[in-house]
Amino acid sequence: KAGVTQTPRYLIKTRGQQVTLSCSPISGHRSVSWYQQTPGQGLQFLFEYFSETQRNKGNFPGRFSGRQFSNSRSEMNVSTLELGDSALYLCASSLAEVVAGRETQYFGPGTRLLVL
Amino acid sequence: GNSVTQMEGPVTLSEEAFLTINCTYTATGYPSLFWYVQYPGEGLQLLLKATKADDKGSNKGFEATYRKETTSFHLEKGSVQVSDSAVYFCALLIQGAQKLVFGQGTRLTINP
Numbered sequence: 001k002a003g004v005t006q007t008p009r010y011l012i013k014t015r016g017q018q019v020t021l022s023c024s025p026i027s028g029h030r031s032v033s034w035y036q037q038t039p040g041q042g043l044q045f046l047f048e049y050f051s052e053t054q055r056n057k058g059n060f061p062g063r064f065s066g067r068q069f070s071n072s073r074s075e076m077n078v079s080t081l082e083l084g085d086s087a088l089y090l091c092a093s094s095l096a097e098v099v100a101g102r103e104t105q106y107f108g109p110g111t112r113l114l115v116l
Numbered sequence: 117g118n119s120v121t122q123m124e125g126p127v128t129l130s131e132e133a134f135l136t137i138n139c140t141y142t143a144t145g146y147p148s149l150f151w152y153v154q155y156p157g158e159g160l161q162l163l164l165k166a167t168k169a170d171d172k173g174s175n176k177g178f179e180a181t182y183r184k185e186t187t188s189f190h191l192e193k194g195s196v197q198v199s200d201s202a203v204y205f206c207a208l209l210i211q212g213a214q215k216l217v218f219g220q221g222t223r224l225t226i227n228p
Binding site for chain 1: 148159160165167205209214215216221
């Protein structure tokens with residue numbers, strides 16, 4: 001079974017631009033979570049989607065948004081990029097049926113975003 | 117709140133040495149506990165997990181036991197190899213939310 005895939009793998013943008021990252025979960029997984037990894041803050045939870053609905057959200061500004069499609073693929077968008085948004089963005093998928101919080105998350109390789 | 121504290125790194129060992137990476141947690145309810153490993157330039161790989169007290173997770177020679185009384189989930193391996201060099205993350209999954217809370221990571225280097 002194919003793992004979690006993320007595109008693109010690398011991205012360079014300039015301040016003020018916006019960016020969209022894509023994540024395709026493991027087949028059959030309906031929950032997709034996004035995390036930001038930086039050297040200073042470590043791994044931080046952005047949000048989680050299940051059945052096209054945002055179910056949980058972390059403490060990030062409104063510039064960070066996401067969505068999920070009917071095939072469970074997910075995108076996250078960052079608008080008005082800042083230098084501090086440079087990070088590795090990781091997507092994880094899980095079965096996570098109706099009751100969340102018990103399913104193992106499997107991670108993709110990440111998208112490395114550099115903001116200049 | 118929910119938090120995970122890991123042993124400060126980096127940790128450098130010789131091949132075939134015994135490894136322990138300490139992890140303690142604070143959580144409301146009964147979280148599931150995980151160890152993930154990250155190799156250079158890659159995402160996170162699940163190493164092992166435990167979903168309730170006294171469960172032992174194991175994989176590739178690594179082990180960790182969910183200790184509720186000490187709120188700990190220490191990672192151990194009896195004989196490390198150069199290929200085990202990576203960053204290791206301890207994490208808890210919050211009950212009722214698909215949200216992982218991670219420790220700060222421990223960089224492990226194994227010298228031949």
